[in-house]
Amino acid sequence: MNEENNNYEKQEDENNLIAQRREKLNSIRMKRGAFPNSFKKESKAVELVSAYSGKEKVELEELAVQAKVAGRIIRMRGPFVVISDEGTQIQLYMNKKSYSEAMADELKSLDLGDIIGVKGQVFKTNQDELTVRVMEFELLTKSLRPLPDKYKGLTDTEMRYRRRYLDLIVNEDSRSVFKIRSRIIRFIRHYFEELGFMEVETPMMQVIPGGATARPFITHHNALDQDMYLRVAPELYLKRLVVGGFEKVFELNRNFRNEGLSTRHNPEFTMLEFYQAYARYDDLMDLTEDLFRSIAQTVIGSTSISYQGSEYDFSQPFSRLTVHNAIESYCGLHSADLVSKVAAIATASKLDVSIDESWSLGKIVMEIFEQKVESQLDQPTFITEYPIEVSPLARRKEGQPEVTDRFELIIGGRELANGFSELNDPEDQAERFLEQAAQKNSGDNEAMHYDSDYITALEYGLPPTAGEGIGIDRLVMLFTNTPSIKDVLLFPHMRPQQNSD
RNA sequence: GGGCCGUUAGCUCAGUCGGUAGAGCAGUUGGCUUUUAACCAAUUGGUCGUGCGUUCGAAUCGCACACGGCCCA
Numbered sequence: 001m002n003e004e005n006n007n008y009e010k011q012e013d014e015n016n017l018i019a020q021r022r023e024k025l026n027s028i029r030m031k032r033g034a035f036p037n038s039f040k041k042e043s044k045a046v047e048l049v050s051a052y053s054g055k056e057k058v059e060l061e062e063l064a065v066q067a068k069v070a071g072r073i074i075r076m077r078g079p080f081v082v083i084s085d086e087g088t089q090i091q092l093y094m095n096k097k098s099y100s101e102a103m104a105d106e107l108k109s110l111d112l113g114d115i116i117g118v119k120g121q122v123f124k125t126n127q128d129e130l131t132v133r134v135m136e137f138e139l140l141t142k143s144l145r146p147l148p149d150k151y152k153g154l155t156d157t158e159m160r161y162r163r164r165y166l167d168l169i170v171n172e173d174s175r176s177v178f179k180i181r182s183r184i185i186r187f188i189r190h191y192f193e194e195l196g197f198m199e200v201e202t203p204m205m206q207v208i209p210g211g212a213t214a215r216p217f218i219t220h221h222n223a224l225d226q227d228m229y230l231r232v233a234p235e236l237y238l239k240r241l242v243v244g245g246f247e248k249v250f251e252l253n254r255n256f257r258n259e260g261l262s263t264r265h266n267p268e269f270t271m272l273e274f275y276q277a278y279a280r281y282d283d284l285m286d287l288t289e290d291l292f293r294s295i296a297q298t299v300i301g302s303t304s305i306s307y308q309g310s311e312y313d314f315s316q317p318f319s320r321l322t323v324h325n326a327i328e329s330y331c332g333l334h335s336a337d338l339v340s341k342v343a344a345i346a347t348a349s350k351l352d353v354s355i356d357e358s359w360s361l362g363k364i365v366m367e368i369f370e371q372k373v374e375s376q377l378d379q380p381t382f383i384t385e386y387p388i389e390v391s392p393l394a395r396r397k398e399g400q401p402e403v404t405d406r407f408e409l410i411i412g413g414r415e416l417a418n419g420f421s422e423l424n425d426p427e428d429q430a431e432r433f434l435e436q437a438a439q440k441n442s443g444d445n446e447a448m449h450y451d452s453d454y455i456t457a458l459e460y461g462l463p464p465t466a467g468e469g470i471g472i473d474r475l476v477m478l479f480t481n482t483p484s485i486k487d488v489l490l491f492p493h494m495r496p497q498q499n500s501d
Numbered sequence: 502g503g504g505c506c507g508u509u510a511g512c513u514c515a516g517u518c519g520g521u522a523g524a525g526c527a528g529u530u531g532g533c534u535u536u537u538a539a540c541c542a543a544u545u546g547g548u549c550g551u552g553c554g555u556u557c558g559a560a561u562c563g564c565a566c567a568c569g570g571c572c573c574a
Contacts, residue, residue, distance in 0.1 A: 016546055017511050017528055077539040095534060112527070125535045149512035149526055151538050156512090158569045170512095260502095263571090354574085371574090484570095497568065 021144045024109050039117035042068035045085035057124040070117040087175050091131040113143030177480045183299050197248040202237035211235030213446045215258040230256035236454045238275050243457045250274035263484040275467040281405045281421045284468045318380040330373045362387025375413035382407045392432040394420035419468025426458035
């Protein structure tokens with residue numbers, strides 16, 4: 001505490017503007033409690049606007065409505081002060097000539113950014129602007145730091161991410177993105193509950209990280225002297241619940257992956273995963289189409305949306321293509337070009353896709369797909385028949401054991417969802433885990449661990465089940481037309497700044 | 502990991518050929534007081550991202566580093 005105070009003392013004189021405001025705060029402290037908390041807000045700006053902005057000036061004079069509102073001062077022009085109350089602006093009329101000398105001094109010392117509470121009568125100005133004629137006002141919180149430019153706002157992307165609160169004060173667009181995010185998440189919960197799914201919470205700290213091929217974060221539990229991992233996916237726990245008889249479950253929460261940052265990747269991100277017993281992967285494709293259509297309809301208000309220059313109409317069925325068909329049609333190939341490992345290596349080299357010749361056929365095929373096809377898939381497309389080697393938890397396709405009953409949904413060249421019929425054969429699963437463990441031993445730190453408790457669960461019997469994960473951040477990017485995952489995360493991960501003291 | 506671009510006042514940005522740092526906004530003082538990016542007058546404010554180098558002299562040229570953005574892998 002002492003140390004903090006010392007630092008606080010030291011950072012005085014950051015600049016004149018802040019020093020001047022500190023002076024003002026000090027003189028307030030001399031007179032009274034500088035941070036009063038007894039003001040009761042009786043109206044929201046948004047309520048006043050919706051109730052009275054349609055009324056005529058004379059009507060309002062007759063009604064003589066009294067209002068008690070509070071908010072942050074974001075504009076001052078002469079006797080007019082505009083406050084922002086939860087993003088809604090309302091104008092106040094505060095003419096110092098109509099106050100006592102003491103109150104006039106108080107008014108004069110108000111700054112942009114201060115939070116005030118006021119009481120007065122609602123009226124309309126000659127310019128037809130709804131306004132509160134302030135009879136009494138009280139400074140509730142002094143703002144020591146000046147707000148960004150009143151016209152240009154805060155445009156520096158780094159500052160917008162690092163000081164999100166400032167971004168939210170001055171950029172209504174940014175507020176809107178996070179309101180839509182919240183509505184989407186609320187809608188998804190409602191949607192799954194209506195379908196009879198139960199929301200559950202499974203461990204975020206796991207002894208064996210499973211459910212996805214990704215590098216985990218490692219932490220340590222001191223009392224047990226045990227290394228633990230932040231989960232890369234909840235999948236294996238959710239399927240244990242299906243074994244336990246919770247046949248329709250979903251979890252909507254954070255996953256953690258120890259990988260780089262990009263416009264599509266943040267180390268912690270939000271994932272929806274859901275599992276339904278007695279369903280197949282094609283049932284989930286139908287559900288996914290309906291989910292996207294419903295989100296667009298309910299949250300955005302239209303089944304058509306535009307995203308970074310593309311238009312997507314979710315009232316239309318999504319196209320469905322196998323991995324092989326997609327590569328063939330987007331790279332101008334024939335089925336013979338991917339039929340064997342030798343052929344696939346030659347094809348990769350022809351397409352200038354860098355691969356490792358020790359990789360399996362399936363992995364080479366997927367590398368070609370990811371490098372040459374995925375980014376070209378603009379309109380919503382389900383890609384199916386993923387190779388078994390890259391799908392260690394998915395059921396084999398009937399009569400075609402080298403591929404799985406799996407799909408991914410690609411929109412705008414990005415993976416939005418990944419689902420499959422679950423592998424419920426414990427012996428096949430054990431072999432797949434062994435294969436993953438072998439890859440891990442040979443240096444692939446994204447490969448899965450062998451999870452023997454999960455095998456035990458499967459041995460008790462997992463009913464035929466289908467499951468899916470949907471990346472919520474990317475989904476929100478799509479519906480808010482934002483180019484970077486940082487735009488839809490309130491506090492995206494940033495490198496620490498130097499000289500921050 | 503590689504390439505390109507950016508970093509100058511609280512915010513948004515100029516800064517010519519290397520020659521002693523500029524504007525608007527906000528801030529301060531005064532005026533005006535039913536304005537709409539309010540207006541009028543005066544005025545304060547800078548470790549030019551950090552470090553090293555070249556030079557008589559560096560915001561400007563060179564090198565390295567940091568952070569951010571975009572593109573590629």
